[in-house]
Amino acid sequence: MKNRRMIITMLLFLFVSSMAANAQNEKFKALFLYNFIKNVEWPQAYKQGDLIIGVVGNTPIIKELETITGSQKAGNQSMKVKVFSSPEEISNCHIVYIAPNKSSLIPQISSKLNGNPTLIISDGKGGVQQGSAINFLMDGDKLKFEISKQHIEQRGLKVSANLLNLGVAVN
């Protein structure tokens, strides 16, 4: 009798644990990303047409980004979200966000986009070291980002001092 009660309790525990995910962080990551755009300057040629945000991997951030891009503009440019499932598909993006489960593709994407004015944003430990310009990281429950001035500027982008100050500098 006692064993059965214990087993039921454990099963309930497993059932409850398997449910639910937290979208709160994805919302703030999208909002951060929108702010990165405000603080980065692309070459003149890229200040026309749509501002393209590429996302590699299937992630809840896509939905959040679409909410923002649906109502906001970057200067005069409209923003659009493009979703890629592999590095090969990436082309002509202002920003590429690489989802945490695609972190292994950072070096490949970085070299593919060599010479392009694309801001590469990764999401996971060691992202900047592998070639991204900005990397999201969680400090406990707090959302922070690492930023590499070098990785941004070597792609012909300009970054505001404010953004550099707010991020954790990594070079």
Next chain:
Amino acid sequence: MKKIYITIFILFIAFSGGTGFSQENKKSVTEMTREELSELSYQDLMNLSLEDLMVVANKFGLSADEILEYFLNKDVTSASKRAEKSINSPLSTTVLSKDEILASGATSIPEALRLIPGMIIREKTNGNYDAHIRGNDNLPPKNMFIYSENSISLVMIDGRPVYNYAFGGSFWETLPVELNDIDRIEVIRGPSSALYGPNAVSGVVNIITLKPEGKNLKTDASVQIGNNSAKLANASLAFGVSDKLKVRLSGNYTHFNRSNDEFYIYDLGRNYPKGALDTMVMWYNPSRSKMKVHENIDEAIPDPSLSLNKYGVNAFVFYDVTKDINFNLSAGLNNSSNNTTTLGNSEFPIAGRDADFKYFDIRSKIYGFSLQANYMMGKQDFQRASKGWDIDPQIANASLEYEKSFGSLVIRPGVSYQSAIYDDTKSLTQEDIDNLNGFLNGAPKITNVAGYIRGDYSFKEKLRLIAALRTDKYNVPSSTYFTYQFISTFNINTKNLVRAVYSRANRGPFIVDSYANYNWQVVPANSDGMAPQLLIWNGSKKLDLPVMDMFELGFRTQPFKNIMIDIEAFQSKTKHFSYFMPDTLDVTLNLATGKAVNSVAHIQYYNFDLASTQTGLTFNISAVLAKNLNLKVFGTFQKTDLKNVYPKNYFNNLAEMQASIPSNPKLQQDGYLLTIASRAQTAQYKLLNGLTPTTEELQAAQLFQTFNATQLGRIGQLQSQGYKETYEVYNTDIENDKIKSSLLENSSNKATPSFYGGFSVSYSPTPKVNAFLSSYFFTSNEIIHSETDDTNKNGYDPIYKIDAKAIFSMKLSYKIYKENAIFINCRNLFNSTSREFAFMDKVYGKYLVGASISF
């Protein structure tokens, strides 16, 4: 019951309209509260600068360092009366946060204390608890239940003592606040009356209530239902009238039934249904064999299945005039009925209690001054349908403190006044009062005027010295008590601290011990004339108050970033215990038949030479294994040695006095006179009737002729009294108001378990899910009670043994949306049913389901 629903309903109607709570977005995000931030729209967020956005994003979470700090090193206000980090706390202190309490699933404040080291928590009947800090249970031993419950710890709500001054102790069911009102509970182990006032002998439980964070309307409510008719509900509303004026209103309701509806009869050693109590005569007790077990059981215990039914309603108002001036007002009421331990003598151990209190409490800080004044009044029936136990309290406290810094020295002097009146006349008729049928038959008062000062000196953030001195002047006993606490801490470095405490605390006087004035007429009369028909009970205004001295050494270390270890070793010595004792017995004998026709016992409160020395060690290890996985393990090892234990109880005293009647010199003299007179009379009769008297009769006749006028007068007097005379015998164990030291023994106190402790694990696999597993355990312990158990009738030592026990509890909660959650709550998960308190109910598991909303 209706009252609370009506109140909650009115509160909702009154405030849920939401008018006047419009959002003020003009504030910068750093100034906004969590509530205000949570109200921001997506558009608002998109308009924020990255800097502000980071503030908003992170207002809801904690960094890894902050998580460690939050779980391992909470703020405490214990010794300094200012918030400081746990690792720096100079006293043995544990803080239980609101989040931990809610996650744990504890169903009441005393149950939540099972998560704190150094607490001995025993469940008596379902939902009714006794809580001891470090022990010193059952002193003096061989006594009534009232001495098994804790009367040497001070419970406070926001600094307002909630103590029973009638005869000591904390009645948890009479607290107006519940877990939903609590911001945190701080427990201080060890004598602390220099800092907190009388009765903080073994420690302090300080319950600190919530303060609303933001200005927006916030509603919280929770309901739980479970087996044994468990129903728990609470609701609260918090809102700001302005940035400076905030209000919180709350209500709580708790109901538990007992696990059975029977009553244990001591002399029979088994349970009987209620119906048997007022039909069954006490055939098992020769002197009371014609009496019913309980005459008016329907009045005493109308619902035998009830364990606890209570509600409370509170209002809290916070007015922050400026940074340096604030006023807090709280007011509320509570009502409770429960069936739990009896406090006096009874044939069975469960009694019904009722309480109905109202209170208000004002606290204010004006620059360096702190002022607090409060008043509590109401009705309290400690033992329903027993004359004398319905005693209404009126308790007032006022204190004024001033804090001033001189460099690294902070001085805080203060004065306080306390008055406790207990009035039993309202429940008595004039005839009752004239016949002294109540305990007090009046409204006696104990007062206490105190002056105190605390100095807190820090030297280069390494060494800290605190001295607290206090003198209390009581009206009864009319003496002044000086208590102190000397505390030093030394920071070896930021992660290691050693500390030492030397302190003395005293318990305050009790109304009943001081003022008892009670004639207990045994109705119907005992059939055995020797057994007292009347007990005359008197308090003493000269009792020395119990005092505890303690020396403690503590060490706190954070060997790794995520682990905090706290160890305290202590030795305390407690003396000046007091309790009542029969000192005189007046027995009226019929000298013609040799039988007792009446007996009156005189009982008075005395101090005892009993001294209790407790030596122990408490450890507490907290670890944050991951941000979503916390672990706590704690325990206390202790040993209590008793010196000068008086090995008898009051039944023994009465029996010994009864046995000494035949050797009473006056009785022997009267017996001699009457025997001689009677034999002489027989000799005379025989001679007149031509019979031969015996030699004995002839000798008596000769002796009788030598009797002087006094002797003859005495015989005449006895004749005229129908040969009935009263003889007084004394308790010869008492000499000069003290028990003869040759009778005292040394022993150890097994009523406090030699080891007790617990552990808890909190795990959140996702932010929406929390599982909290906790355990509480104690080793076997024994209470030596004055009532005998049928299975253990061994004269002087009626020992009641409580087996070792481990209780596991678990709460699983799932947040459906934001902070709105559903949960399963199992207390005593594996239904370990052994008793935790002598003679009380078996303790069964509580299995509850519930939901909480917060918006």
